[in-house]
Amino acid sequence: MIRHHLTDDILLAYSAATLPEAFNLMVAAHVSLCDDCRARLEAFDAVGGAVLDDICDSVGMSDGALAATMALIAGGPPVGVPRAARRAGVLPAPLQDYVGGDLDAIQWRPVGMGVKQAILPTSKDAAARLLLIPAGAAMPDHGHGGLEMTMALQGAFIDAGERFGRGDVEVATADLAHTPIADIGEDCICLAVTDAPLKFKSLLPRIAQPFLRI
Amino acid sequence: MIGSLSAWGQGFVNGTQDNARPDWVSQVERVRDHQDREAFAELFRHFAPRVKGFLMKSGADATLAEECAQDVMATLWNKAHLFDPARASVATWIFTIARNRKIDLLRKQRRPEPEDLSWGPEAEPAQDDALALQQESEHLRRALSELPDAQRELIERAYFGDLSHSEIAAETGLPLGTIKSRIRLALDRLRHAMR
Numbered sequence: 001m002i003r004h005h006l007t008d009d010i011l012l013a014y015s016a017a018t019l020p021e022a023f024n025l026m027v028a029a030h031v032s033l034c035d036d037c038r039a040r041l042e043a044f045d046a047v048g049g050a051v052l053d054d055i056c057d058s059v060g061m062s063d064g065a066l067a068a069t070m071a072l073i074a075g076g077p078p079v080g081v082p083r084a085a086r087r088a089g090v091l092p093a094p095l096q097d098y099v100g101g102d103l104d105a106i107q108w109r110p111v112g113m114g115v116k117q118a119i120l121p122t123s124k125d126a127a128a129r130l131l132l133i134p135a136g137a138a139m140p141d142h143g144h145g146g147l148e149m150t151m152a153l154q155g156a157f158i159d160a161g162e163r164f165g166r167g168d169v170e171v172a173t174a175d176l177a178h179t180p181i182a183d184i185g186e187d188c189i190c191l192a193v194t195d196a197p198l199k200f201k202s203l204l205p206r207i208a209q210p211f212l213r214i
Numbered sequence: 215m216i217g218s219l220s221a222w223g224q225g226f227v228n229g230t231q232d233n234a235r236p237d238w239v240s241q242v243e244r245v246r247d248h249q250d251r252e253a254f255a256e257l258f259r260h261f262a263p264r265v266k267g268f269l270m271k272s273g274a275d276a277t278l279a280e281e282c283a284q285d286v287m288a289t290l291w292n293k294a295h296l297f298d299p300a301r302a303s304v305a306t307w308i309f310t311i312a313r314n315r316k317i318d319l320l321r322k323q324r325r326p327e328p329e330d331l332s333w334g335p336e337a338e339p340a341q342d343d344a345l346a347l348q349q350e351s352e353h354l355r356r357a358l359s360e361l362p363d364a365q366r367e368l369i370e371r372a373y374f375g376d377l378s379h380s381e382i383a384a385e386t387g388l389p390l391g392t393i394k395s396r397i398r399l400a401l402d403r404l405r406h407a408m409r
Binding site for chain 1: 227254258259261262263264265266267268270271279280283284285287289291292297301302303305306307308309310312313314316317321323324325326327328329330331351354355358359370372373375380388390392393394395397398402405
């Protein structure tokens with residue numbers, strides 16, 4: 001049961017295609033897990049459809065356009081990656097496309113105190129990474145210049161008294177000091193996206209005391 | 215006469231006769247089921263110039279927009295089997311195809327998309343769900359056209375990519391609650407059918 005959802009402005013921006021690639025990946029991954037946000041997103045798409053149909057100035061096509069399109073069709077569907085269908089595994093399909101598989105395909109790099117990360121290849125205007133936080137451990141102190149969104153994929157993390165399980169998204173802004181801590185019981189794997197490069201401040205992050213925070 | 219058309223494929227009339235607009239669902243069905251070139255030509259005449267206009271407003275030059283609009287329409291032909299009339303109007307579906315092509319072409323970025331959910335060969339959306347969604351889409355289209363100019367232009371600019379996401383108010387002033395509930399219902403039924 002997902003309790004922490006995407007905001008309307010993020011969904012609208014995804015629909016209108018104004019987000020950086022890393023945030024598009026977050027939206028695609030969350031919507032794969034959350035039918036409530038999928039319905040809200042498709043409602044915003046419906047506004048886009050109405051804009052296209054009704055208030056967009058149409059521009060005449062060239063004379064041979066229909067014939068040229070029929071020729072395109074006769075050439076067969078383009079060779080390309082078909083849109084991802086539902087797949088088994090922990091990672092939603094759009095994330096599997098970036099990783100090249102499920103959890104066992106992730107190339108983890110240690111960032112200290114047992115925490116590992118894997119940076120995903122997106123455009124440079126924002127960054128997306130997978131994080132693995134050992135059960136009961138804290139995510140290292142890190143600075144981020146702007147908006148950060150974190151979604152749990154396996155296990156759960158706890159931040160500011162709220163628990164974020166699989167599919168739950170935490171939205172943090174630059175002025176919010178926060179330290180997500182993995183719930184005990186299972187290592188937490190999450191997707192984090194930031195609109196400014198995320199930098200870990202210290203190679204020796206402080207040791208978490210999760211029970212004091214709950 | 216109705217028997218010759220599928221019930222939800224028939225364009226419905228909303229309001230007065232001179233306000234009647236086709237919903238285009240039957241044309242997409244004919245393309246899907248019979249590779250019907252005349253139905254495709256009708257869709258092309260209506261939507262291709264709109265897609266071209268949409269792309270030019272989004273920053274493409276005329277040549278690129280023309281090429282891209284042809285590509286979007288070819289995609290409609292190739293993916294007609296993925297169209298779900300219980301979740302989207304034809305205009306909405308074409309909008310999503312055009313938007314994704316816009317990102318490929320203008321921003322040269324990958325466009326991560328959610329996992330696909332589509333009806334299998336054994337099950338199709340219920341006709342009354344599809345009809346209700348198509349009617350809701352028409353209500354939304356009308357509500358948009360009746361907004362005050364300033365507000366309508368803001369929404370228009372948002373979808374052309376003129377505004378950054380922080381500038382777009384999520385409150386569009388449009389009646390989105392009903393259409394969202396309809397889509398949610400269709401998703402629930404689809405999930406049930408996929409089990």
